Amino acid sequence: MGRKKHFAPERVIDKAIGVFMSRGYEATSVKDLVDATGVHPGSLYNEFTSKKRLFEAALDRYDAISPFHGLLDQAERDGVSARDTIDMLFAGIVNPDRPPGGYESCLITSAAAELGRGNAALARRLQSSFDGMEARLCELVRKGQANGDFGSTRSAQDLGRFLFSIMQGMTLLLKLNGDRARLAGAAEIAMAALE
Amino acid sequence: MGRKKHFAPERVIDKAIGVFMSRGYEATSVKDLVDATGVHPGSLYNEFTSKKRLFEAALDRYDAISPFHGLLDQAERDGVSARDTIDMLFAGIVNPDRPPGGYESCLITSAAAELGRGNAALARRLQSSFDGMEARLCELVRKGQANGDFGSTRSAQDLGRFLFSIMQGMTLLLKLNGDRARLAGAAEIAMAALE
DNA sequence: ATTTTTATTGAATTAGCATTCCAGAATCAC
DNA sequence: GTGATTCTGGAATGCTAATTCAATAAAAAT
Numbered sequence A, B: 001m002g003r004k005k006h007f008a009p010e011r012v013i014d015k016a017i018g019v020f021m022s023r024g025y026e027a028t029s030v031k032d033l034v035d036a037t038g039v040h041p042g043s044l045y046n047e048f049t050s051k052k053r054l055f056e057a058a059l060d061r062y063d064a065i066s067p068f069h070g071l072l073d074q075a076e077r078d079g080v081s082a083r084d085t086i087d088m089l090f091a092g093i094v095n096p097d098r099p100p101g102g103y104e105s106c107l108i109t110s111a112a113a114e115l116g117r118g119n120a121a122l123a124r125r126l127q128s129s130f131d132g133m134e135a136r137l138c139e140l141v142r143k144g145q146a147n148g149d150f151g152s153t154r155s156a157q158d159l160g161r162f163l164f165s166i167m168q169g170m171t172l173l174l175k176l177n178g179d180r181a182r183l184a185g186a187a188e189i190a191m192a193a194l195e
Numbered sequence C: 001a002t003t004t005t006t007a008t009t010g011a012a013t014t015a016g017c018a019t020t021c022c023a024g025a026a027t028c029a030c
Numbered sequence D: 001g002t003g004a005t006t007c008t009g010g011a012a013t014g015c016t017a018a019t020t021c022a023a024t025a026a027a028a029a030t
Helices: A009-023 A030-037 A041-048 A051-065 A067-078 A082-094 A107-115 A120-146 A156-176 A180-192 B009-023 B030-037 B041-048 B051-065 B067-077 B082-094 B107-115 B120-146 B156-176 B180-192
Strands: none
Touching: A009 A030, A009 A041, A009 A051, A009 A107, A030 A041, A030 A051, A041 A051, A051 A067, A051 A107, A051 A120, A067 A082, A067 A120, A082 A120, A082 A156, A082 A180, A107 A120, A107 A156, A107 B107, A107 B156, A120 A156, A120 B156, A156 A180, A156 B107, A156 B120, A156 B156, A156 B180, A180 B156, B009 B030, B009 B041, B009 B051, B009 B107, B030 B041, B030 B051, B041 B051, B051 B067, B051 B107, B051 B120, B067 B082, B067 B120, B082 B120, B082 B156, B082 B180, B107 B120, B107 B156, B120 B156, B156 B180
């Protein structure tokens, strides 16, 4: 019942992800979102209630479609080894040949840096995204240790956190400097540290 | 000649650093700066011309007084070994017992994440701060390799970049989650990767 | 076909933002 | 002291932000 929407909410969120990623949350105006999506402010508010809520929807959706989880899911389905999976993750960060339509950086990383612990509720949400990623890395390390790809001197948890830290650092550094290849050597060193 | 200032510009910048670090650039209003410094908007503008310029002054001063360069300078004066110096750097990030009056995070890191490559001039400035830090890490690794603290299989440059990436990552992760000790294991792994 | 429900849209609304003005006060040079 | 200069601070300034409204349009339900 009622009138039909002139837009697909999902598409709007996808566009919003792009805007928030390139400008950050605070610097993104509703006008920016209107321009990017072609959706009238009234409709935007009717659908998403506020800029903040739309941002949260963007975070949710990004969690669902992020290259990080996407790549890990795919690798799992394809039975790729832990070692090769982590290699692919680093390649995704460091390789200048980006897949078309992919993102330049990571929305969660940017949001964490910009909003920090200032908004407690949002901080918790972002932390749980981080925890989810970290947990997958730890699990991957555990599998790699189990099949002998990696050494077992260090705990999978510490190694996973190590990997997560350096991936976040690289993602951050690349926000300024597009020179991805510059970090290829660092990625190799991180991989070697697992053995 | 003329009237005397009721404030010390340096003190104002120090306060501004704190405000910009906790709120970020965009979310910091001039009113926030006025409240934090006790300096009237007119005087602030008379001294610093604009919010952006004050922010740049804060970046400059932060570069000059940052714990990173401070610790490295001190270690150099005291003749601390490369290995111990890097250990101290990690401890500064990861140790929950913070020195009083110290900063919780890093202004350059936060600025880089928030502003990204959006403002080209500012991006260049931030990149050069990053380059300066990275160069000092590389130099430190070189010294460590020279005296046998570290292995020489990898280039000092790649190892320095590796260190810089993980330090940035840790700094970022700790903006959300105050649990510094959580990353202690990761720091150890990074140290071990140098050998 | 009328009612009910939901969406669209151009035009408000309200608030806060960065920034400026100007009259007055303090300091220095003479 | 007088004047030039510099700083202060309360009150604008003009702008843009996020958000809402009232009127209208479209679809489904009765």
